[in-house]
Amino acid sequence: MNLEFGRVALVVLFALIPIAGIVMGLQASALRTRIPILIGVFAGVIPILSLYIPKQFLSGQTGMSPRLDQWLIIVYAFALLLGVVNVLQNSLRRIRRREKGWPFSAVLLTGLFVTGGLGVYGAVSRQGIGYRPDGSATPFQWITDHFFQPLQSTIFALLAFFMASAAFRAFRARNTEASILLLAGGLVMAGRVPLLEFLAAPFPPLQPAAAGASQALGKLTEWIMDTPNGAAQSGIIIGAALGAASMAIRVILGIERGYLGVGKGE
Amino acid sequence: MAGFVEKLLGLDRRWIFLLVLLSVATPIVFPIGLPVTTSGPTRSAFEYIEALTPGDVVWISFDYGPSSAPENDPMAEAVMRQCFLKKVRVVVTALYPLGALGIANNVLAKLNAEFPGLRYGEDYVNLGYKDGAAAVMRRLGEDISGAFPTDANGRPIGELPLMRDVPDIRHVKVIVTVATGTIGEWWITQVRAQIGTPVIIGPTAVSAPKYYAYLNAGQLVGILGGMKGAAEYEKLLASRHPELAGFYRTTHTFTATKGMDGQTVIHTVILVFILVGNLAYMKSRMKRRGA
Amino acid sequence: MRTGALGHVLARRMLPAAPLIASLLLAIPPRASARAPETAVPPGPELPAPTEFAAKDRPGDTGNAILVTWKIPPALPPDARIQIRRAEPPAYDWKDIATVEPGAQRYVDSSAKDKEVYRYEIRLVSASTPDTMGIAGASGPPLVSDPVASHDNWFRLERTNSLIANILFICLILGSISAARSGKKIFIRRIAGLNAIDEAIGRATEIGKKVLYVPGIQSMDDIQTIASVAILSHVAGATARYGADLDVPNRDPLTFAAAREVVRAAYLSEGRPDLFREEMVNYITYDQFAYTAAVAARMVRERPAAIFLVGYFFAESLILAETGQSTGAIQIAGQADPTQLPFFVATCDYTLIGEELYAASAYLTREPVLLGSMRGQDIAKGIIMLLGFLGIVAASIGIPWSAEIFKTR
Structure with a gap:
């Protein structure tokens, strides 16, 4: 039996203490809310310590911190199963009750079973879920290539349409700040593309002037992106990082509990 | 005129979508070959x-x-x-x-x-x-x-x-x-x-x-x-x-160079949208102030 | 048999001393020992030898790595390389382990094993330079290191600055919390997006439509998602109080599990467990754009009165927010990452920008402890701004180490 320190410590912190807490929580209800917070404290402190202490038991390949990462993947797999069960429950209910839009649920379940089934078949038949050695696609890969990838691209491409409509509707010079934003946005949009050359294309005599103006506009765009934009981005990134660090400390110390649904703070 | 401004401000999004589609698709079918400046x-x-x-x-x-x-x-x-x-x-x-x-x-x-x-x-x-x-x-x-x-x-x-x-x-x-x-x-x-x-x-x-x-x-x-x-x-x-x-x-x-034709046209179209939207907005604001 | 067993016992007893013996053996100069590692006899120093050669345990690591360092002599041929060899137990034969550029001046042998004693040899080689015989492929004299063994360390010295900063930050937060606990009044500015939560849910209740809460697409290991789930707790409390319908579609399975518990707990704590339904918090899919399509379709079909887009969003932000806007819903968004913020600002009625997202719990509950931590965070921000200003001054007047002390490795 491997009784290395990190392994034993993890078992104590994440198995024995919670089990003892649950048992004692049967008598003292306050313990029931404290145990999840305590687990959060352990799970938060270990990676922080491993940032500074490179000892094998803590930060080595099989140390406590990397092992916690692996545990997260295992917990994630079970949670995903929970998600799939939830999809099944909700879709079957909609179909059974013939709720509005139930055919969509039927399509969803068909896709889930066909794709999932082909994935399982690929694993069982040992041909995998990618390409075969001869370069031909397995059925799972075929679905990925011909359904999944084009559908992904399609939804992403919708952005162009929504951007245009949002720009038309929301980009208004309502006040001074909005006007500055509008001007900067307009300049960057014009400066990122050869817009002036495009507009001057039907008028050959104007083309040299358009090319020169386009160069100048490009430089102005670069300055806007580099200086005011860079400064603003730094401000938001540093502010948000501090906010995140403060929130993380609150979570690790058990001060912030809203995410657990066990009270608003202590 | 007032009616036109109101109409413009409440333009159905689908017209905008149609224009975007045409602006992107046309240069792909008929490339322009616009120059690219480096940054x-x-x-x-x-x-x-x-x-x-x-x-x-x-x-x-x-x-x-x-x-x-x-x-x-x-x-x-x-x-x-x-x-x-x-x-x-x-x-x-x-x-x-x-x-x-x-x-x-x-x-x-x-x-x-x-x-x-x-x-x-x-x-x-x-x-x-x-x-x-x-x-x-x-x-x-x-x-x-x-x-x-x-x-x-x-x-x-x-x-x-x-x-x-x-x-x-x-x-x-x-x-x-x-x-x-x-x-x-x-x-x-x-x-x-x-x-x-x-x-x-x-x-x-x-x-x-x-x-x-x-x-x-x-x-x-x-x-x-x-x-x-x-x-x-x-x-x-x-x-x-x-x-x-x-x-x-x-x-x-x-190639990205080919893609830039479409991007240039769509940027132009969106800038025109913004311009028209703002003109209509200013017109309606002036009208409200006048009232 | 007996001899074999005795040998086994002896071998076992000798085992702990093996590294010591090995180090003693290796400490003897190569040519003077029968067991010494065989170094190839150099034909003559056609190339110079590197200087300041050393092999030592790499400091501040988890072990299993030896750091080999050297300084290069001037005027080397362009194709010069450093050939690195290692003698290792039990045979202590020299083996090539790497040939690297001399300019690197360091090499980490991450194939070393802890507690095993090694020696390293380096020499300069050049394929194009002729040796003393006039044949291309010259090499310089070899340098052999002292015996060295790797081990894991107790502290990453290069992260001392980060440790000090973290300790200071934690002290500031805890100090501010303690001040808040002792009754010190803490001001927190008005955040319109959070004030609008009740208004949005009230409106949904009035017109009898649902409230849609989208907690982003990241998992619970992202701090923005944790902040979002904390806000969800308040939103669910409000929907329970007003009796409005709530819908929380999820992309991430862990967020789904956490959100469900939070909503259930909120309905319980408001005394309305009868209004809670399991399907209020539901799972859709792990794929980003399939999730986006499903939520957007739900917005169009069910026309929720209030939409919350709070958490970590990527390219789907504008698709969701613009679709929500087209349905006429009141929209409240929140994100700390600046990339998608412009889209939310353009399409939503209220947006929590950057750290406002993390301030939500403190703002909504007005708990002194949470408010105290906000104050600590603001003081830290002030210190960082001051350090930034001092850094600008230091860099401008040419103090080179000013930037170095803030670098974290």
């Missing part, structure tokens, strides 16, 4: 790789999925063309979970057809996909074989001659992350900041503004911002390497 962040990325010597190693990470491939593919292809032309060796990885490895395989297949003399394991390797991007990056600082024990085909990386010269990420001259989402940022925070290997990023246009903060802080060598950045890179490549100038002029495959 500082792209030039510094290009010059950095241009200054590498044969045998140096560049790490190219495919950190994007099929959704942003039209924007990101030309970046990855252009950087790899430059590397292979200069006999710079390339290590390929994919850290984005959904479809990045497939894209990397497709791009490598394309480049192999363009550079028939490439030898796998010596001129380039494909280490494939690995889950847990940030943890993988941290591990690369210790040893690459810990993070990627085998390549994409399951071959131990110890058998690949190229990888013998690259025991950890410090031995790589530059990391080029072609990215969507947060993985590109992690290369900066996990590798550049903590290990020190220089990073070039090729983000989607929407993410590019964020990276100027890192560029100003000296944590990035350069940025290839969206399709414009890729087109600039293609232009720099074509101007420095005549053999690629011919390729980019004659190729029938999609």
Whole structure:
């Protein structure tokens, strides 16, 4: 039996203490809310310590911190199963009750079973879920290539349409700040593309002037992106990082509990 | 007139959608061939790789999925063309979970057809996909074989001659992350900041503004911002390497330079939308004030 | 048999001393020992030798790595390389382990094993430079290191600055919390987006339509998602109080599990467990754009009166927010990452920008402890701004180490 320190410590912190807490929580209800917070404290402190202490038991390949990462993947797999069960429950209910839009649920379940089934078949038949050695696609890969990838691209491409409509509707010079934003946005949009050359294309005599103006506009765009934009981005990134660090400390110390649904703070 | 302004302000979104469709599709069918001007962040990325010597190693990470491939593919292809032309060796990885490895395989297949003399394991390797991007990056600082024990085909990386010269990420001259989402940022925070290997990023246009903060802080060598950045890179490549100038002029495959025609037209159309929207808005505001 | 057993016992007893013996053996100069590692006899120093050569345990690591360092002599041929060899137990034969560029001046041997004693040898080689015989392929004289073994360390010295900063930050937060607990009044500015939560849910209740809460697409290991789930707790409390319908579609399975518990707990704590239905918090899919399509379709079909887009969003932000806007719903968004913020600002009625997202719990509950931590965070921000200003001054007047002390490795 491997009784290395990190392994034993993890078992104590994440198995024995919670089990003892649950048992004692049967008598003292306050313990029931404290145990999840305590687990959060352990799970938060270990990676922080491993940032500074490179000892094998803590930060080595099989140390406590990397092992916690692996545990997260295992917990994630079970949670995903929970998600799939939830999809099944909700879709079957909609179909059974013939709720509005139930055919969509039927399509969803068909896709889930066909794709999932082909994935399982690929694993069982040992041909995998990618390409075969001869370069031909397995059925799972075929679905990925011909359904999944084009559908992904399609939804992403919708952005162009929504951007245009949002720009038309929301980009208004309502006040001074909005006007500055509008001007900067307009300049960057014009400066990122050869817009002036495009507009001057039907008028050959104007083309040299358009090319020169386009160069100048490009430089102005670069300055806007580099200086005011860079400064603003730094401000938001540093502010948000501090906010995140403060929130993380609150979570690790058990001060912030809203995410657990066990009270608003202590 | 007042009625027209009201109508314009309440324009059905579907008319806008139709105009966007026509603006993007027309230049694809009938290319215009507009010129591309280059910017500082792209030039510094290009010059950095241009200054590498044969045998140096560049790490190219495919950190994007099929959704942003039209924007990101030309970046990855252009950087790899430059590397292979200069006999710079390339290590390929994919850290984005959904479809990045497939894209990397497709791009490598394309480049192999363009550079028939490439030898796998010596001129380039494909280490494939690995889950847990940030943890993988941290591990690369210790040893690459810990993070990627085998390549994409399951071959131990110890058998690949190229990888013998690259025991950890410090031995790589530059990391080029072609990215969507947060993985590109992690290369900066996990590798550049903590290990020190220089990073070039090729983000989607929407993410590019964020990276100027890192560029100003000296944590990035350069940025290839969206399709414009890729087109600039293609232009720099074509101007420095005549053999690629011919390729980019004659190729029938999609390139960022071709994509810029559509982008220029759509930018113009959106600017017109904004202008018209604002004129209508001002008109209605004046009317309200008058009332 | 008996001899074999005795040998086994002896071998076992000798085992702990093996590294010591090995180190003693290796400490003897190579040519003077029968067991000494065989170094190839150099044909003559056609190339110079590197200087300041050392092999030592890499400091501040988890072990299994030896750091080899050297300084290069001037005027080397362009194709010069450093050939690194290692003698290892039990045979102590020299084996090539790497050939690297001399300019690197360091090499980490991460194939070393803890507690095993090694010696390293480096020499300069050049394929194009002729040796004394006039044949291309010259090499310089070898340098051999002292015996060295790797081990794991107790502290990453290069992260001392980060440790000090973290300790200071934690002290500031805890100090501010303690001040808040002792009754010190803490001001927090008005955040319109959070004030609008009750208004949005009230409106949904009035017109009898549901409230849609989208907690982003990241998992519970992202701090923005944790902040979002904390806000969800308040939103669910309000929907329970007003009796409005709530819908929380999820992309991430862990967020789904956490959100469900939070909503259930909120309905319980408001005394309305009868209004809670399991399907209020539901799972859709792990794929980003399939999730986006499903939520957008739900917005169009069910026309919720209030939409919350709070958490970590990527390219789907504008698709969701613009679709929500087209349905006429009141929209409240929140994100700390700046990339998608412009889209939310353009399409939503209220947007929590940057750290406002993390301030939500403190703002909504007005708990002194949470407010105290906000104050600590603001003081830290002030200190960082001051340090930034001092850094600008230091860099401008040419103090080179000013930037170095803030670098974290």
